[in-house]
Amino acid sequence: RKEVEQDPGPFNVPEGATVAFNCTYSNSASQSFFWYRQDCRKEPKLLMSVYSSGNEDGRFTAQLNRASQYISLLIRDSKLSDSATYLCVVLNYNQGGKLIFGQGTELSVKP
Amino acid sequence: NAGVTQTPKFQVLKTGQSMTLQCAQDMNHEYMSWYRQDPGMGLRLIHYSVGAGITDQGEVPNGYNVSRSTTEDFPLRLLSAAPSQTSVYFCASSYGPGQGSGEQYFGPGTRLTVT
Numbered sequence: 409r410k411e412v413e414q415d416p417g418p419f420n421v422p423e424g425a426t427v428a429f430n431c432t433y434s435n436s437a438s439q440s441f442f443w444y445r446q447d448c449r450k451e452p453k454l455l456m457s458v459y460s461s462g463n464e465d466g467r468f469t470a471q472l473n474r475a476s477q478y479i480s481l482l483i484r485d486s487k488l489s490d491s492a493t494y495l496c497v498v499l500n501y502n503q504g505g506k507l508i509f510g511q512g513t514e515l516s517v518k519p
Numbered sequence: 520n521a522g523v524t525q526t527p528k529f530q531v532l533k534t535g536q537s538m539t540l541q542c543a544q545d546m547n548h549e550y551m552s553w554y555r556q557d558p559g560m561g562l563r564l565i566h567y568s569v570g571a572g573i574t575d576q577g578e579v580p581n582g583y584n585v586s587r588s589t590t591e592d593f594p595l596r597l598l599s600a601a602p603s604q605t606s607v608y609f610c611a612s613s614y615g616p617g618q619g620s621g622e623q624y625f626g627p628g629t630r631l632t633v634t
Binding site: 442499501507508 | 562569577
């Protein structure tokens with residue numbers, strides 16, 4: 409079983425749609441959680457950190473459920489520019505500060 | 520700040536050749552890592568370092584060596600290139616525990632083809 413698993417993609421949605429990505433992690437000692445965005449053939453960039461209380465940044469909302477070891481990302485009012493691959497990422501400093509990446513979920517927003 | 524820089528951007532090697540991928544950061548980050556990304560596989564950790572003089576293996580270390588003689592630089596050496604090492608390589612850096620959010624900053628990547 410992979411340490412971090414994401415919904416398989418791709419997700420194809422029309423502009424304006426709401427889309428949700430799900431992610432589970434297997435190591436209950438994981439300490440920090442992130443969503444990264446990766447555009448085609450570019451480096452990953454941090455989209456947002458995920459906090460236990462849930463957090464929102466504009467059209468993006470991230471949730472963390474430590475009991476279920478589950479992370480989610482909700483994108484409201486999708487834009488064409490949201491088309492990218494979204495990576496769920498888990499950090500455990502007890503493992504030398506390694507980031508563990510999910511395989512990514514591709515999102516394509518169509519006009 | 521330049522952030523994380525990687526050279527070269529593209530490289531073609533023949534099987535059996537060796538080379539070093541360069542990575543440097545100017546943010547005084549303690550942690551540095553090398554990943555490879557293959558289609559459908561996500562990013563996999565090759566080697567990482569938690570400070571100058573300290574390195575450790577990640578998920579897929581075979582065929583690669585690293586060293587960390589300074590805080591700024593973390594080169595990745597391919598000892599004897601194989602076609603299975605054809606991939607995109609990303610270097611990343613971050614602060615250590617308690618000094619930041621844990622966010623890693625990535626370089627632009629090196630696209631390596633081994634024929």
